[in-house]
Amino acid sequence: MAEVKIDKLHKSYGAVDVLIDINLTVDDGSFVVLVGPSGCGKSTLLRTVAGLEPISSGEINIDGRNVSELAPAKREIAMVFQSYALYPHMNVENNMAFGLRFAGTPKVEIAERVAEASRILQLDLLLKRRPRELSGGQRQRVAIGRAIVRKPKVFLFDEPLSNLDAALRVNTRIEFAKLHKLLKATILYVTHDQVEAMTLADKIVVMNAGRIEQIGKPMDLYHKPSNLFVARFIGSPAMNIMAATVVEKHRVDFGDGITLPVTLPEGITVGDKIRVGCRPEHCSLSAKGQPFKTLAGQIDIIERLGETGYAHLRLVNGQPIVVEVRGDPPAGDGRNVHVAFSPQHVHLFDNVGQRIA
Amino acid sequence: MRRSVSSPVVHGILVLYTMLALFPIILVIMNSFKAKRAIFNTPLQPPMPWNVDLIGYYKVFSDGALGTYYVNSIVVTTGTIFFTLLFGAMAAWALTEYKFRWNTLLAIFLSLGIMVPIRLGSVSIIQMIAELNLINTLTALILVYVAQNLPLAVFILSEFIEQIPKDLREAGRCDGLSEYNIFFFIILPLLRPAMATVAVFTMIPVWNDLWFPLLLAPTGGKQTITLGVQQFLGQYITDWNAVLAALSMAIIPVLVLYVIFSRQLIRGLTSGAVK
Numbered sequence: 001m002a003e004v005k006i007d008k009l010h011k012s013y014g015a016v017d018v019l020i021d022i023n024l025t026v027d028d029g030s031f032v033v034l035v036g037p038s039g040c041g042k043s044t045l046l047r048t049v050a051g052l053e054p055i056s057s058g059e060i061n062i063d064g065r066n067v068s069e070l071a072p073a074k075r076e077i078a079m080v081f082q083s084y085a086l087y088p089h090m091n092v093e094n095n096m097a098f099g100l101r102f103a104g105t106p107k108v109e110i111a112e113r114v115a116e117a118s119r120i121l122q123l124d125l126l127l128k129r130r131p132r133e134l135s136g137g138q139r140q141r142v143a144i145g146r147a148i149v150r151k152p153k154v155f156l157f158d159e160p161l162s163n164l165d166a167a168l169r170v171n172t173r174i175e176f177a178k179l180h181k182l183l184k185a186t187i188l189y190v191t192h193d194q195v196e197a198m199t200l201a202d203k204i205v206v207m208n209a210g211r212i213e214q215i216g217k218p219m220d221l222y223h224k225p226s227n228l229f230v231a232r233f234i235g236s237p238a239m240n241i242m243a244a245t246v247v248e249k250h251r252v253d254f255g256d257g258i259t260l261p262v263t264l265p266e267g268i269t270v271g272d273k274i275r276v277g278c279r280p281e282h283c284s285l286s287a288k289g290q291p292f293k294t295l296a297g298q299i300d301i302i303e304r305l306g307e308t309g310y311a312h313l314r315l316v317n318g319q320p321i322v323v324e325v326r327g328d329p330p331a332g333d334g335r336n337v338h339v340a341f342s343p344q345h346v347h348l349f350d351n352v353g354q355r356i357a
Numbered sequence: 358m359r360r361s362v363s364s365p366v367v368h369g370i371l372v373l374y375t376m377l378a379l380f381p382i383i384l385v386i387m388n389s390f391k392a393k394r395a396i397f398n399t400p401l402q403p404p405m406p407w408n409v410d411l412i413g414y415y416k417v418f419s420d421g422a423l424g425t426y427y428v429n430s431i432v433v434t435t436g437t438i439f440f441t442l443l444f445g446a447m448a449a450w451a452l453t454e455y456k457f458r459w460n461t462l463l464a465i466f467l468s469l470g471i472m473v474p475i476r477l478g479s480v481s482i483i484q485m486i487a488e489l490n491l492i493n494t495l496t497a498l499i500l501v502y503v504a505q506n507l508p509l510a511v512f513i514l515s516e517f518i519e520q521i522p523k524d525l526r527e528a529g530r531c532d533g534l535s536e537y538n539i540f541f542f543i544i545l546p547l548l549r550p551a552m553a554t555v556a557v558f559t560m561i562p563v564w565n566d567l568w569f570p571l572l573l574a575p576t577g578g579k580q581t582i583t584l585g586v587q588q589f590l591g592q593y594i595t596d597w598n599a600v601l602a603a604l605s606m607a608i609i610p611v612l613v614l615y616v617i618f619s620r621q622l623i624r625g626l627t628s629g630a631v632k
Binding site: 050051052071072073077078079081082083084085086087088089098099102103146150 | 522524525527528530531532533534538542543546547
């Protein structure tokens with residue numbers, strides 16, 4: 001296994017920049033997830049590491065070796081495609097062994113590696129089947145098997161779960177986590193699903209519009225998003241963001257004269273426009289108003305998920321806001337309530353969206 | 358749902374059409390087993406014990422040259438199919454997969470061949486073949502037929518290659534295959550149904566052609582079967598028994614080839630590759 005180091009990577013299609021100043025280190029044996037909305041460049045970044053897309057400038061190092069100009073096969077990587085891309089005219093065994101045969105691996109060793117991979121992935125009984133005779137989950141496992149037998153330095157996964165149904169996706173996600181432990185592999189994994197990112201990753205890379213917005217451990221991103229984009233993207237439902245104006249030291253105005261005390265860092269002066277964020281799970285509802293700590297609003301609808309629920313409400317200044325409610329909330333459509341924030345969980349961003357506290 | 362035409366009517370029309378299409382062939386085969394008098398007196402009558410005569414087949418089999426002509430036809434047809442498919446698939450792959458400078462221009466140039474009938478160039482083809490010292494060789498015929506069939510082959514195969522998921526080629530690249538190996542071991546096997554289609558389209562006109570064998574290989578034991586049969590057609594006397602027998606025999610090889618290729622036609626293209 002090996003470390004991947006991406007240095008000042010830049011890629012453009014003609015005048016369009018698709019990857020801008022990407023600097024990223026994937027530590028040896030770590031599971032790094034690239035996450036972001038569609039079109040943010042995460043798949044393109046993965047494909048440049050694989051060597052399927054040329055880069056415009058910068059450097060990609062795998063295990064200390066600059067591979068920027070090398071063909072995919074010479075980079076000692078293995079890629080699992082979203083569509084699996086199994087060779088339809090070969091059975092499972094040949095699908096896995098195909099690349100090794102061309103690499104001139106001795107027959108005995110090929111057989112050993114295929115046997116080992118099929119044992120790990122429980123494909124033993126399917127070796128003679130063609131891809132069209134397999135279910136989606138089985139095809140997925142063959143695609144992973146094809147990657148494992150190559151004993152690559154780095155595994156690249158391009159949205160491997162998005163073609164599976166919901167139940168299978170959860171199972172396979174857990175399988176991935178186990179597999180990573182078992183193989184101690186360096187994995188670079190692309191997904192648009194932030195739940196996958198949170199559950200699988202040692203380190204998450206949030207991308208947007210060709211740039212890396214933030215790199216960090218899942219819980220760091222959750223607790224300390226460095227900007228508004230990450231704050232909105234990580235966590236479900238998304239964080240509530242409210243525009244506010246600083247009216248006096250440690251007090252902000254949300255418009256229409258609703259003010260709340262907030263601990264502001266140095267350098268923020270009266271009159272500054274800021275954004276205040278609070279996750280639904282860190283907000284709570286109270287029936288009685290405590291005018292200095294809460295915001296008044298009206299419930300539009302309550303979504304009940306069983307153990308928890310989400311109250312979608314509208315503050316008196318028109319701002320929509322989502323609040324997590326525990327247990328079995330009473331029916332409350334149209335009810336007037338007050339929203340309280342837990343002060344230590346409030347996120348503050350400046351007017352351009354960078355975190356200030 | 359309203360059904361505008363009932364299925365018996367549809368089948369009736371199809372049966373009628375099939376009969377119409379098969380009638381000349383059946384007539385040829387039927388009469389090839391009959392005596393000369395019966396051929397002319399009762400052409401529509403099937404062979405009966407009193408008019409059966411195998412003289413035609415006897416002549417065909419005893420004529421050693423006809424065997425050679427058969428082999429010539431088979432060599433020319435299979436050779437043409439082989440090279441048309443090989444070069445056609447290679448060209449189609451290059452034109453669809455790789456972006457290079459004259460890509461579009463080359464594609465247009467190749468598709469022009471579909472529109473221009475090759476027979477218009479017969480005179481220059483003869484000159485060219487003569488200068489290459491290839492008159493009266495099967496090579497000449499194969500060269501001309503490959504040129505004739507290549508444009509359509511490239512056109513059809515390109516369409517099919519477009520449908521092969523891009524991920525498969527990239528999986529091949531990640532697996533360490535060279536571009537040639539990707540073509541031969543991934544693309545070609547997946548193109549089999551398309552190639553069968555092209556093979557069938559190519560085979561029939563080549564097998565039946567009389568024009569180029571007459572121009573390029575009329576003598577020297579290099580005649581194809583369609584040309585070879587002409588020896589029984591004289592200006593004054595035509596040996597109809599032999600002609601019909603030879604023609605009936607000529608159907609068999611195409612039929613066999615067709616059966617081989619048509620089995621590929623129904624196979625799904627890339628089922629199971631993705632998703």
